[in-house]
Amino acid sequence: MTFLFIALVGLAGIGLTQWYLWRRLVRDVSAPGGPYRRVGTVLAVVLPLLSLGALVGGRALPLAAERWLAWPGYLWLAVMLYLTLAVLVGEAVRPVLMRVRRPATTEIPAPPDASRRLFVARTVAIGAGGAAAAVVGNGMYGVLRGPRLKHLTVPLAKLPRRAHGYRITVVSDIHLGPILGRSHTQRIVDTINSTQPDLIAIVGDLVDGTVADLGPAAEPLARLRARDGSYFVTGNHEYFSGAAPWVDFVRSLGVRPLENARVELPWFDLAGVNDIAGTAEGQGPDYRKALGDRDRSRTAVLLSHQPVTIHDAVRNGVDLQLSGHTHGGQLWPGNYLAALANPTVAGLERYGDTQLYVTRGAGAWGPPVRVGAPSDITVLTLASLQV
Template identity: 55%
Template sequence: MFGVILSTLVGLMHLYLWKRLVKDTTAKGTARRVGTVAFAFLALLVFVTLILGRSVPPSTARWFAWPGYIWFGMVIYLFLTTLVLEIPRLLLRGWVRRRPLEATATTDAAPPVDQPTKDEPAKPQVNQSRRLFLARATAVAAGAASTSLVGVGLGNALGPPDLLRVPVALRRLDPSLAGFRIAVVSDIHLGPVLGRSHTERIVRMINESEPDLVAVVGDLADGTVADLGRAAEPLADLAPREGSFFVTGNHEYFVEPEAWIREMDRLGVHPLRNERTTISRGGAAIDLAGVNDLAGRTSGDGPDFDRALDGRRGDRPVVLLAHQPVQVEDAARRGVDLQLSGHTHGGQLYPFHHFVPLAQPAVSGLARIEDTWLYVTRGAGFWGPPIRVGAPPDISLIELRPDAP
């Protein structure tokens, strides 16, 4: 159903843009035919990218995924900017019209072709040259704005993630664990666009931050282990003091979750499948728990908070790894101190930031849900267009502190 809705929207967006950017800006003839063929080809390229992006090996998919996803991003911003420009376009409609011709003094003669009769109201006549100028000016403005946004977004998405340091005060945290650091990375999205070098950079940045623990909170890859296992191999070089841990995201369930869980375990990034472990240092400890993603429910592998939190002690804090921020509702009811999540990409493409709260309790950053802290990373990769506008990628370093009495 998601695919049908997305395909319909993509088709309608291309049709609208063809009308505004091709039909309205050209006369019948060669230029319009060339523009029409180009739009049809680019629309087909987007459909091929969306449908086959995960169905063929990344080495093959990258040949159409790069141009297809970049054009998809352009379509999004061309559509939005053209819609915004409809407002001044409507306000200027009167500028492209002229007054009707005044009636002549001779009443017996037949009225000229462009002059209204006595019984017909005067109809304003369209100045075609002005209308064409307005359509072309609107198209140029939309193209310039969209190209600028996509260019900046490409630089954000393909550049190094921001390293964010986020202090979080937890009740029940032993003072000897003050400064305990958890590197949180999510939504790496290995695939036809992002490969091994992307993982190597993430691992290098995490290791340079010298964390005590690494949490990979889902959406590692968009493909099979056979196709993308080599791209994920650098994760074996993660070197935190207390270990690396992994929970599934919704994208793991699109392909082969069991295979990726086994692969992460082989690489030394320990899966927490509705499980809990204790991180001890000296006489102090933290309970670290992880739950499966909500998408696992369709295959009988969904989140089980009671199982994950069973047997925990009430005198030490609980940190929960859960891919989707919305899972904090169950976490808060069970007294979790801190939930670490991803999934939202921080909105990835402005203005979609404003729509994320319709499904999730937070877009990015630190939020308080009842007595539970929720931290949402913007993720280190991207899904779909290799573009991030208003939501640069990040790796977050959570620094735990005792809550002041």
Template identity: 45%
Template sequence: MPRWASLLLFFIPVLLLLVGAHVYLFRRLVRDVTEHRGLRRAAGALFTVGFAGAFGARALGAVLPSAASRVVGIVFLAWIGLVLYLLMFTLAADALRTVARWRARRQAASGAEPSEPASPERRALLGRGLALGAGVAGASVTGFGTWRAFHPPDVRDIPVRLPGLPKALEGFTLVQLTDIHIGGVLQRRFVDELVSRTNALKPDLIAITGDLVDGSVETLGPFVAGFGALRARHGAFFVTGNHDYYSDADAWVAFVKSLGIQVLRNRSVTIGDGAASFQLAGVDDWSADRLGEPGYDLDAALRDVRPDRASVLLAHQPSNFDEVARRGVGLQLSGHTHGGQMFPGTIVGDLIWGSRNAGLSRTEQSLLYVSRGCGFVGPPMRVGAPSEIARLVLLPG
């Protein structure tokens, strides 16, 4: 399927959902709550601008200075998240009202006297209270999620028993960065903070497992250049993610290499010396072939990987891990899922990926670690899936 057709199939349902959400929220949180014409007009203008901005922020940002473009992007992307949470809480409030009405009708049908006579004034007051509660709850979750998204990722320590790891490498620290999504919102300041936190861990090796950027080298190169300051005893390594392909993966691979970061495109290298070593392999993104690129080639990546030695595979997506486990790879590091990023996306992610949505899981004798990622995509929010810098401490299996 052509990419334009895939985008169309994605954006049409999203457009319809946003239209319906804006109309419903205006009716429930504004029209049904106040008869003040000024307030209704102001709220109507806010909803109209918010809806238009959600789809036009990119075009508007293209004609604004970079600083203003970033602010516009943050505001309108956050608006989408706010609408999502207002919708969730307002639907929940309406469900409570529906249950209360059903119970009252059932009580009346049974002939029992209601404990307190219902009145239009009481119903209106209850409706306003529920609407206010839904609005406050939605705004509170949005505020927390936005703060959490821009807060530097926490360090998450994960001890991993890697089959075949030499005793001499016990305690080897591998720091994983993934799904950073440098773009119109996350820029150089975020990069510098991420690099500083990573270097402070004094890692033996750094792995960047894809979705580094959302944009061109020309636009984002000055921001991404900050990753040239990453320091690890055995260096930093990069594999491509699907968003890197949306942004011209070949150009980004060349740029990343210029920063002194090694790129593993369906190949492997040896980390360490002699018997005190393990094999590190990397594959291009699983979905690259759907974008007309050569893409994922597990056979090529594992061609020189010996089954009797410890091995680690860098792969952006946790897809195809059953086959990776069948090949006897000891550990795969992935990202892509963001752990769902925002509730209820966390639940959807668990339904799609199961135990592979986030964290450490095992298939046969092979381990998979899926990081929730460092950045975000879409609304600048993290709710129920905090961002992370994963520090994996390797131990003999």
């Protein structure tokens, strides 16, 4: 019932936004019955329907059909967001433009029957459209180009001196699906391998679909190379897609899943817990199983998809938790919404004796667009404080 209510509120919000955009960008700038008015009205109906189809298509359509909806449907969600913000800015500018006196003659005079109101409406519409196209286009280029490397040094009090300089390359939220596929995975693998890491951590949300559909897209992960291996924990999207088959498939590629488990490396303990979304299936995080019987004099690094688990990590004496999930907000001003649900949206922060690092992720969910939250792969260099 709660989900249905949220869905209805969301649909109502999209509908009202769409009506507002149609009014400002179609009705106010065109003549009744004209071709622009007719085409604009059709698009105002069709585009949100494509967006709705993209949002629900993954659970009802084969991947090949979903792709036809995903590109226009998801992109329109991003365009709609920034069109709305730009038009709202235009509302503030509109009164100023209405007061500006136009010169008596211009090189390209406005049509003699165009009123000042129509002139201003068209100016605002063109400006808003151009701004939204530029923002979304640049944000899409950033995603399709692939994530950039980020380097960060993390001091750990209990890390042995001999482990000083140990490098963990962290990647999360790859989100293979109807838009991001095998070439996206290959770019990520090439970028990770170029860092020559000691260890690779894949911190959930690898896929948005089934092994049958997306297994080939994930296969380049078999070419990951690190001295101490590659490790994987589930994210919430794995449970939407069928976590158990993906865990088995990832294992077949040579990446070791940590399902509420721990491996004792020479210099520290590496543990991983299942995502919170697995709780409904009886496969949620189990900190006792992953961390309960370990030697607390050793450094512990925990892989956990969602930053909200940091308080469990603190209670269990973890030194460093690596997470993703937030995408850094993905689409500004989404970072403010992400901050309401997550203790840390991106970057490194300390909670008691535990440090939490949250990567913005290497892909994108929904629109293949990022604004104000560029995708990243992070190389964490561990620094010993032992003398």
